[in-house]
Amino acid sequence: MTAVESHPVLTAVPVAAPAPDADVVIEPAADSSSAKAAWRETLSAYVALTKPRIIELLIVTTIPVMFLAAHGVPSLWRVLAVTVGGYLSAGSANALNCWVDRDIDAEMRRTRRRPLPRHRVTAQQTVVFGLALGVISTLWFGFLVNWLSSGLALAANVFYVVGYSMILKRRTTQNIVWGGAAGCFPTLIGWTAVTNHLAWPPVVLFLVVFLWTPPHFWALAMRYREDYAAANVPMLPVVATERHVAWQIVLYTWATVGCSLALWPIAHTGLVYAIGAILLGAVFIAEAHRLHWSARKGVTGTALRPMRLFHFSNTYLALLFVCAAIDPLIHH
Known part of the structure; x- marks a missing residue:
């Protein structure tokens, strides 16, 4: 809002070879269909x-x-x-x-x-x-x-x-x-x-997304830990225990929710945003603790259901920002 070959488009369109036999007729429609399919691809x-x-x-x-x-x-x-x-x-x-x-x-x-x-x-x-x-x-x-x-x-x-x-x-x-x-x-x-110009409200929301990103992505990385390990990418779930990763997710989730509530006094938002941030934050924190509690009990792998937290983290951020958009329509 997050590197040698031929021309990026022209080479993608196949060129029909000359007919090997004069009696063979190449159907134009077929060539056209093939070319369109190549362009679409x-x-x-x-x-x-x-x-x-x-x-x-x-x-x-x-x-x-x-x-x-x-x-x-x-x-x-x-x-x-x-x-x-x-x-x-x-x-x-x-x-x-x-x-x-x-x-x-x-x-x-x-x-x-x-x-x-x-x-x-x-x-x-x-x-x-x-x-x-x-x-x-x-x-x-x-x-x-x-x-x-x-x-x-x-x-x-x-x-x-x-x-x-x-x-x-x-x-x-x-x-x-x-x-x-x-x-x-x-x-x-x-x-x-x-x-x-810049001001404090967008900076607060910048920090919300900044703090939200680790629990969001680490949940995904827990699900695909073997992939990152095979590619030698040192994502935290590759080098740390699931229990440690889950605890880090809990900490960052609490920080995210706390930061989201700071927008209320700083941007002078109304009750729509405040109530939305509290309710959404409570569910987000509960999901993070669910993951951590499961890890503490020795649950591992897909049984931890890290994708449940990953998917809700998307919902959390989207709805939080929707509340931020709706609030001034009502509050002002």
Whole structure:
């Protein structure tokens, strides 16, 4: 809002070979159908490089902040501009991440069906595509939103690709803790898109996402621990016991909920946000403790059901930001 071959699109379209026999007639419809299928497959591969499902979550943390910043309904044109620009920027970071991780993606069950491991695109095509999206998104934000939002989007892109993907991910168990900061920038971008300046409310929401990221991702990494181990990526669940990871999840979950409640006095939100943050936080904390209690009892592997916490963490963040968007519509 988060790297050499031939032309990225033209080479994907097969060229019909000359007929070996003059009596053989090549059906134009078949060629046309084959070409269309190839174009669709190529387009699908490029869309997959942007990781649309991840971008959905980034948009969920951007648009509600625009409502909060506007103390009501922001300009619909600006919302559209930020949504498109955010998709382009995050898509750029995700595509370049696919290039950086192409070797380990091929080793992991969760990622081996991505375009690069399946050879649906080349490394060079991925880099060109990712950089092109990055340039377009920077200019898009600059000319259609403002240059502060443009700079923040570019900073998030660079930090995700260089800071997380290239430096932190394969070197430290704290990779997702610090690298996850790249996914927090949409809160700042949504606010500055409306106000063209920073303030404490988006910083609080930045910290909410920052603290939420470790329990969210560590739950996923517990489920795919063998994948990360095979790829030699030192995610915390690979190098620590499940009980320790679960305890860290509990600590970060409490910190997330506590930080979310700080928005109430700082942004002068009303009861809609306060009640929503309390109820959602209570469930999130209960899920984290459930995981920890199971780990303490010696439950291991899939029996721990870490994906239950992972899926609820998505729901928690989405609904929390929805509350932040609805609150000014009622409170003001």
